Amino acid sequence: MSVLGMLDIGKMALYANTRALNVxxxxxxxxxxxxxxxxxxLLTTATPVLGKGxxxxxxxxxxxxxxxxxxxIQSQLLSQHQNYxxxxxxxxTYGRIEQIFNEAKDYGLSKSLNDYFNAWHEVATNPESSPxxxxxxxxxxxxxxxxxxxxxxxxxxxxxxxxxxxxxxxRINKIASDIATLNDKILQIEAGGTxxxxxxxxxxxxxxxxLGELVDFISYEDDFGSITIMVGMRxxxxxxxxxxxxxxxxxxxDKDLYLDGLNITGYIEKGRVSGLLEARQDIRNDxxxxxxxxxxxxxxxxxxxxxxxxxxxxxxxxxxxxPLSLSYKxxxxxxxxxxxxxxxxxxxxxxxYDITFDAANNYFVTNRSTGTVAATGLYxxxxxxxxxxxSITITGAITPTDRFFASPLTNAIRNFQVVLTDPKRIAxxxxxxxxxxxxVNAQAIVAxxxxxxxxxxxxxxxxxxxxxxxxxxxxxxxxxxxxxxxxNLLMEISNRRESIxxxxxxxxxxxxxxxxxxxxxxxxxxxxxDELLQTILNx
Amino acid sequence: MRVTSFMIYDQFIRSLQRNLRSLSDSNEMLATGKKINKxxxxxxxxxxxxxYKLNINLNAQYMKNIDEAVSHLSFxxxxxxxxxDTLNRIxxxxxxxxxxxxxxLGRRSIGSExxxxxxxxxxxxxxxxxxxxxxxGYRTDIQSFDSxxxxxxxxxxxxxxxxxxxxxxxxxxxxxxxxxYTMAAPEEITLNDGRYIHYIPGAGTTINVEIRDTDNITxxxxxxxxxxxxxxxxxxxxLNNNDLTRINAMIRPFERAFSNVIDHQAYTGAILxxxxxxxxxxxxxxLNLQTVLSDTEDIDLAKVIxxxxxxxxxxxxxxxxxxxxxxxxxFDFLR
Numbered sequence: 001m002s003v004l005g006m007l008d009i010g011k012m013a014l015y016a017n018t019r020a021l022n023v024x025x026x027x028x029x030x031x032x033x034x035x036x037x038x039x040x041x042l043l044t045t046a047t048p049v050l051g052k053g054x055x056x057x058x059x060x061x062x063x064x065x066x067x068x069x070x071x072x073i074q075s076q077l078l079s080q081h082q083n084y085x086x087x088x089x090x091x092x093t094y095g096r097i098e099q100i101f102n103e104a105k106d107y108g109l110s111k112s113l114n115d116y117f118n119a120w121h122e123v124a125t126n127p128e129s130s131p132x133x134x135x136x137x138x139x140x141x142x143x144x145x146x147x148x149x150x151x152x153x154x155x156x157x158x159x160x161x162x163x164x165x166x167x168x169x170x171r172i173n174k175i176a177s178d179i180a181t182l183n184d185k186i187l188q189i190e191a192g193g194t195x196x197x198x199x200x201x202x203x204x205x206x207x208x209x210x211l212g213e214l215v216d217f218i219s220y221e222d223d224f225g226s227i228t229i230m231v232g233m234r235x236x237x238x239x240x241x242x243x244x245x246x247x248x249x250x251x252x253x254d255k256d257l258y259l260d261g262l263n264i265t266g267y268i269e270k271g272r273v274s275g276l277l278e279a280r281q282d283i284r285n286d287x288x289x290x291x292x293x294x295x296x297x298x299x300x301x302x303x304x305x306x307x308x309x310x311x312x313x314x315x316x317x318x319x320x321x322x323p324l325s326l327s328y329k330x331x332x333x334x335x336x337x338x339x340x341x342x343x344x345x346x347x348x349x350x351x352x353y354d355i356t357f358d359a360a361n362n363y364f365v366t367n368r369s370t371g372t373v374a375a376t377g378l379y380x381x382x383x384x385x386x387x388x389x390x391s392i393t394i395t396g397a398i399t400p401t402d403r404f405f406a407s408p409l410t411n412a413i414r415n416f417q418v419v420l421t422d423p424k425r426i427a428x429x430x431x432x433x434x435x436x437x438x439x440v441n442a443q444a445i446v447a448x449x450x451x452x453x454x455x456x457x458x459x460x461x462x463x464x465x466x467x468x469x470x471x472x473x474x475x476x477x478x479x480x481x482x483x484x485x486x487x488n489l490l491m492e493i494s495n496r497r498e499s500i501x502x503x504x505x506x507x508x509x510x511x512x513x514x515x516x517x518x519x520x521x522x523x524x525x526x527x528x529x530d531e532l533l534q535t536i537l538n539x
Numbered sequence: 540m541r542v543t544s545f546m547i548y549d550q551f552i553r554s555l556q557r558n559l560r561s562l563s564d565s566n567e568m569l570a571t572g573k574k575i576n577k578x579x580x581x582x583x584x585x586x587x588x589x590x591y592k593l594n595i596n597l598n599a600q601y602m603k604n605i606d607e608a609v610s611h612l613s614f615x616x617x618x619x620x621x622x623x624d625t626l627n628r629i630x631x632x633x634x635x636x637x638x639x640x641x642x643x644l645g646r647r648s649i650g651s652e653x654x655x656x657x658x659x660x661x662x663x664x665x666x667x668x669x670x671x672x673x674x675x676g677y678r679t680d681i682q683s684f685d686s687x688x689x690x691x692x693x694x695x696x697x698x699x700x701x702x703x704x705x706x707x708x709x710x711x712x713x714x715x716x717x718x719x720y721t722m723a724a725p726e727e728i729t730l731n732d733g734r735y736i737h738y739i740p741g742a743g744t745t746i747n748v749e750i751r752d753t754d755n756i757t758x759x760x761x762x763x764x765x766x767x768x769x770x771x772x773x774x775x776x777x778l779n780n781n782d783l784t785r786i787n788a789m790i791r792p793f794e795r796a797f798s799n800v801i802d803h804q805a806y807t808g809a810i811l812x813x814x815x816x817x818x819x820x821x822x823x824x825x826l827n828l829q830t831v832l833s834d835t836e837d838i839d840l841a842k843v844i845x846x847x848x849x850x851x852x853x854x855x856x857x858x859x860x861x862x863x864x865x866x867x868x869x870f871d872f873l874r
Binding site: 031032094098099101102103110114118121122124125126127128129429433434435436437438439443446450462466469470472473474475476477480491494495498499500502503504505506507509510513 | 540541542543544545546549553577578579580582583585586588589590592593596597600603604607608669670671675676677678679680694696698699700701704707710711868869870873
């Protein structure tokens, strides 16, 4: 071992500590960079040589840079991002829905409904008097308006959800293509075997977390370091290629998600997308249907009772509200619905129906609410199919895959209107011989407000509506609770990741001093070696 | 556990957010005075509050109905009482008319007074309240009794008004029941001169009167009436014609009519009493509902204000402590 060997050791130490200081400065510089994992310089002793008296050390070697990273925490964090995204969407959506039904502030539907029946009270007390009748018509219009407002607000929310799904699809596609690009970069860097692409991996991890907040996916890393991402069992990212997630309208006029040519809507279980899908389903199938059912039942009951009474002009059989109408959808290539009508509103169940066919040309009318078959028989083109107050005529050739859908609810609110225009025609009397002060029919209508209604599961109008409110409120409060739980959990896991991968300024300060001192000492060592050489040269 | 700079910043931001959020919630409660500002604030509370409000609203409507009923019934009561007074006077005059002290002239002058009273009764029977003929049953747009034949033109409809859940009271009495009356069975009386008077109930409130000879078979005179206006008219004519038998025959009908009117007066009074009780009940129930509603949705002011000041203190402390922590690191000491 020579004096010159010491020069070498000094040089390598200078080099290694410079690199270590380099890592420290990189860490400090990225202290606020999201997704950054703290890096560490890996130092080791150089291979010693055998000299006289045993092994002689040859200084330090800079091995490389390692990032502080724990894949278990990362995968936890990713899945928590998915839970968080889902609860976020649900909380936001229900927060908006509950504002529609905000009875806490005294201007929801309850008030219009009360006002409407109170106006009937007034007519019952003063059946021959015109002002009370005019007020009743006004209150009826007010009821129609506040009902339509709620319906419109619900539809707006559904539309907003559909728009939001489009936006999310665009964001997902952007992230997917970024991940594909990063896959490519990581592949190139790591293929040489010179080391891992730490910073690119951090970026990719960050993008995956972002993606996880939007939609759930399965991911795995191949041997070459590129990550494959599958959403709903289809590839979103495969190696350096990204597939496009797109949206298409379905039969309800809502957006479905398609990836790689396949409808994956039903497979999405987490992330914001799934929160939106679930909220949309709750609004469509639950809140909207129940609300329409309430109004349809109000129209039905009032009209039936009103038709039995007599106006001041002795007219009878008049509807108060516009009668319910049947809406239908046609999922058949060969056959069409040529006529569909409500023939007897007293027989209506206010349920929705599917009409299907079997191979033997039999039709089946299935009640969607109860799941029971309301009518069945041999299909014959042009012959009306009648069941539960409804008559539908289908014309044309049918196949077993054909399907028709009929509902008295779909348009119940869209067509909700007061058809009675002449206050005299308000049927307060039960006969045409005891005019004008007979108020028996008006009292019967007043009684409707307190009666239990069969179509509403034997609840009164007010109680059924209260059920809707309490359901919306439960949705909102449960989603809010679950959001704050998921948020806290996300913070908890983020903190754990931060604890492993985060940068601590104090720690870096210590490291800086440590490596700086080592650098100074190494430089000193070179000086000493130089002096030793001088001594020899001066001999 | 390693603690990094980000964790300290993040912790501070989250704590600040949490405190600000609860402060803002408390402020909203203070501003609205309500605990429940959106349905999800209290799922059970909101549905209860809705129920309470519905019932308060309903009570208010019943109260309006009761007010309406009270004013109608009070009017009816006044009219009936005036009718009773008039009948009482006619009764007195009838007795004066049959007295032996009276001559034809005296009877004629009594007759003219009874005629006046008959017109007064007709006016009472055709009373209008709020543009309604009060005694026409459902036919409130038709004069209750014809001005010349005194025939009843209304029907027997009772206008019921709801005063509570499932409870209704009539706010009118069909005039035929007040101004006419029915008899359960035929009755007869014997006059001092041995002749008989038969009262035979006919259709509706019609009563046929027959004056029979001492053999109780031969009908000497007969007439009928179905209300007190017709009775007064018959009496007036009898007085004018000095027809003592007919005057005698009218004594009993007027007594019956009088007691019938008094019955109706009592009946109307009883309904008014019941309404008085109902008003008290209704007010009581509304007060109870308002109390429970307030318990459900109103804030406890003292608690909210103390929450707010607690929140403010917490935020202040948080700011002070974090300013120190956040602004320091080891680098401050490296020179």
